Amino acid sequence: xxxxxxxxxxxxxxxxxxxxxxxxxxAGMGGRIAQDFHGEPLTIVAVLQGGALFMxxxxxxxxxPLRIDAVSVSSYLGGTESSGKVTFLQEKLPNIxxxxxxxxxxxxxxxxxxxxxxxxxxxxxxxxxxRTAVLLSKKIERSVEFEADYVxxxxxxxxxxxxxxxxQDEYRNLPMIGxxxxxxxxxx
Ligand code: XMP
Numbered sequence: 001x002x003x004x005x006x007x008x009x010x011x012x013x014x015x016x017x018x019x020x021x022x023x024x025x026x027a028g029m030g031g032r033i034a035q036d037f038h039g040e041p042l043t044i045v046a047v048l049q050g051g052a053l054f055m056x057x058x059x060x061x062x063x064x065p066l067r068i069d070a071v072s073v074s075s076y077l078g079g080t081e082s083s084g085k086v087t088f089l090q091e092k093l094p095n096i097x098x099x100x101x102x103x104x105x106x107x108x109x110x111x112x113x114x115x116x117x118x119x120x121x122x123x124x125x126x127x128x129x130x131r132t133a134v135l136l137s138k139k140i141e142r143s144v145e146f147e148a149d150y151v152x153x154x155x156x157x158x159x160x161x162x163x164x165x166x167x168q169d170e171y172r173n174l175p176m177i178g179x180x181x182x183x184x185x186x187x188x
Pocket of ligand 1 (some may be wrong): 047050075105106107108109110111112113114157158160163165167169
């Protein structure tokens with residue numbers, strides 16, 4: 001970063017959720033998930049890259065025997081608009097046969113990503129059950145019929161970064177979630 005560059009958080013126009021608010025929300029969600037699964041073991045599958053941070057914090061709030069895994073997909077191609085196509089970037093899917101599965105992602109937007117992952121898991125992996133959790137859900141009409149079972153916060157139709165969410169693969173390490181200043185769109 002050059003000498004006159006603002007620190008990362010100062011590139012935000014608005015902060016939607018700060019670190020404490022996110023932590024509290026995830027603690028509540030973890031408690032609900034643990035209750036709903038009544039002590040049954042669980043496999044949490046993070047959608048990489050963004051879902052990894054959410055999973056790391058969420059699993060420490062779920063007091064159940066659990067395993068973790070991940071699935072790597074791409075739909076955004078680095079910009080602020082979804083490409084509309086979900087591509088699986090790995091050949092081998094998680095081993096979830098006979099398991100209760102919770103797929104976790106940072107954000108539900110068009111619905112295509114989670115819908116494609118759940119369909120593929122159901123068709124090819126023979127899980128016992130599949131549920132989904134997202135930290136954020138955009139309040140928009142989805143491109144496919146899909147809603148998550150657990151939602152942290154609902155937001156409007158705006159592009160957000162931080163806490164795993166990126167713009168051109170940057171900003172994932174911001175501890176808060178916010179909207180970038182226009183001047184930082186189109187440059188890094
Ligand atoms: P879909 O549209 O498939 O989107 O529900 C889910 C994936 O798209 C990415 N996404 C975003 N990433 N800011 C981001 O940094 C956003 O506002 C945003 N909306 C969608 C994200 O990777 C998610 O897994």
